[in-house]
Amino acid sequence: MVTPGLLYFALFKYWPMWGVLIAFKDYLPFRGFWNSPWVGFKHFDRFFHDPVFWLLFKNTFVLAIYNIVFFFPIPILIALMLNELRLEWFKRTIQTAIYIPHFVSWVVVVGMAYTFFSLENGIFTNMLVQAGMEKTNFLMSNTWFRPMIILEVIWKESGWGTIIFLAALSGVDPTLYEAAKIDGAGRFRQMWHITVPAIRSTIVILFILRLGNFLDTGFEQIFLMLNSTNREVGEVFDTYVYVNGIQQGQFSFSTAVGLFKSIVGLCLVLAANQISKKFGEQGVY
Structure with missing residues (x-):
């Protein structure tokens, strides 16, 4: 029964990892993977000394921090609020409504953003003008780019992110709440002292796993939202890899950039796992 899963990871996860070797080669398609010349850390050196490196690092890092600070807690808060609902039909209706955006492609989400925030005929932009406020070009603004990215992520993925937390909450012993009621604890005290501790280990594990994708800010969404202004x-990093690797055919260089991202993610996971163990949590291994 385990064999299909092992074959899947072996063929589609581990075997392709040999491809990262071209980060240390000057890959030439007509010479093939093994016959391309080795160049060592040439592409890494080029990337780290490129003036655009710090711009890419800053932009990626800021968006990653925004994701951790603003997006990561939202599914937890939604799960806690859904757990407090007592009308089962109402709870399931809300769950269904907030799950749906997850299945909408980023192309559609960005199209909706253009419909709402377009300078000329944007619905939200026209509402601001009718309210007597100054017309703002949200889609072309450096100031509004990052908030719009995070708001789109929150709208699309927050509901789907509650599934694991709700599953963890379903395992909480109901007698704990009954004992808390007898002791005079209100709904908020019950949530703070019973519900939150019950999902604390789940929060820690998901946070650690999230750090593994810390520098993955979502290529498709950002690529569609980018413009010259x-x-x-x-x-x-993701859009930079696309431009250099796909459009310009610099396969070795773009692989080096991707490998750098992966190494940073691995270091963050290892560090976060060790810190979580020092605070008494189990971590991911």
């Missing part, structure tokens, strides 16, 4: 704050 907000590129200074919107250009990230």
Whole structure:
């Protein structure tokens, strides 16, 4: 029964990892993978000394921090609020409504953003003008680029992120709440002293796993939102790899950039796992 799963990871996860070797080669398609010349850390040296490196690092890092600070807690809060609902049909209706955006593609989400925030005919933009406020070009603004990215992520993925937390909450012993009621604890005290501790280990594990994708800010969404005026704050590692690797055919260089991201994610996971163990949590291993 385990064999299909092992074959899947072996063929589609571990075997392709040999491809990272081209980060240390000057890969030439007509010479093939093994016959391309080795160049050592040439592509890494080029990347780290490129003036665009710090711009990419800053933009990616800021968006990653925004994701951790603003997006990561939202599914937890929603799960806690859903857990307090007593009308089962109402709870399931809300769950269904907030799950649906997850299945909407980023192309549609960005199209909706353009419909709402377009300078000329945007619904939200026209509402601001009718309210007597100054017309703002949200889609072309450096100031509004990052908030719009995070708001889109929250709208699309927050509901889906509650599934694991709700599953963890379903395992809480109901007698704990009954004992708390006898002791005079209100709903908020019950949530703070019973519900939150019950999902604390789940929160820690998901946070650690989230750090593994810390520098993955979502290529498709950002690529679709980028334009010539907000590129200074919107250009990230993912879009840089696409431009250099796919459009310009610099396969070795773009692989080196991707490998750098993976190493940073691995270091963050290892560090967060050790810190969580020092605070008494189990971590991911």
